[in-house]
Amino acid sequence: MTIRVKFFASLREQVGISEQEIASDGVNTVEDVWTVSTDSMVMPANVLMAINMEYVEAGSHVVDGNEVAFFPPVTGG
Amino acid sequence: MHIEIRSEHFSAWECLATYEQEQAAQLHGKYGATAVFVGTMRDFNEGDDVAVMTLEHYPGMTEGYLKRICEEAESRWQIQDSLVIHRVGDVHPSDAIVLVAVWSAHRADAFDASRYLMEELKSRAPFWKKEQLAQGDERWVEKNTADPGAAGLGKDI
Numbered sequence: 001m002t003i004r005v006k007f008f009a010s011l012r013e014q015v016g017i018s019e020q021e022i023a024s025d026g027v028n029t030v031e032d033v034w035t036v037s038t039d040s041m042v043m044p045a046n047v048l049m050a051i052n053m054e055y056v057e058a059g060s061h062v063v064d065g066n067e068v069a070f071f072p073p074v075t076g077g
Numbered sequence: 078m079h080i081e082i083r084s085e086h087f088s089a090w091e092c093l094a095t096y097e098q099e100q101a102a103q104l105h106g107k108y109g110a111t112a113v114f115v116g117t118m119r120d121f122n123e124g125d126d127v128a129v130m131t132l133e134h135y136p137g138m139t140e141g142y143l144k145r146i147c148e149e150a151e152s153r154w155q156i157q158d159s160l161v162i163h164r165v166g167d168v169h170p171s172d173a174i175v176l177v178a179v180w181s182a183h184r185a186d187a188f189d190a191s192r193y194l195m196e197e198l199k200s201r202a203p204f205w206k207k208e209q210l211a212q213g214d215e216r217w218v219e220k221n222t223a224d225p226g227a228a229g230l231g232k233d234i
Contacts, residue, residue: 009205010217053138075218076204077175
């Protein structure tokens with residue numbers, strides 16, 4: 001009954017976590033995942049989010065077994 | 078369609094030549110236009126000298142979005158094939174970061190589809206760059222220069 005959480009790039013450095021698993025009990029949205037993982041750190045306005053490698057919004061619903069990722073604006077190419 | 082993430086230095090032109098040989102069996106004589114874009118590392122950014130750049134990505138999601146972007150281009154333009162190769166890891170000035178190539182019957186589709194691939198890659202593919210400046214400081218690149226509306230392509234997928 002867990003959710004895998006990943007942070008990338010500057011956000012990984014700010015939060016101090018690359019990857020972790022959190023209990024899914026009481027976690028309903030991506031925003032809830034952020035709150036639990038970061039110990040209620042304020043979410044930067046420009047943060048991007050994904051569930052199972054698909055872009056989503058903060059209010060998107062998460063379920064047991066999901067992989068949730070947080071990262072800053074992308075800068076490839 | 079071919080998508081590849083590379084962690085070692087690559088020659089865009091050698092990759093292109095090799096790929097064209099491999100696709101020859103299927104596409105020989107079928108296309109009249111090849112548009113190629115190669116993005117390379119500059120030794121300057123935001124007014125500072127840059128010594129090394131480290132590219133990070135989200136394995137799995139990156140490939141998924143690159144594939145999706147190529148599929149979108151295939152559905153929107155008449156193209157025969159597309160190729161995207163992108164570096165991760167440490168890159169140095171003049172190293173290739175990205176190679177995008179599109180093959181089509183006529184030039185307009187190749188030009189427009191390749192521009193689309195690049196702009197959408199910059200908008201959506203989860204890559205990040207960290208610069209190591211010549212003076213030794215490190216900083217994340219924060220400015221996203223993607224221009225989805227470039228060349229009047231719009232976003233109406």
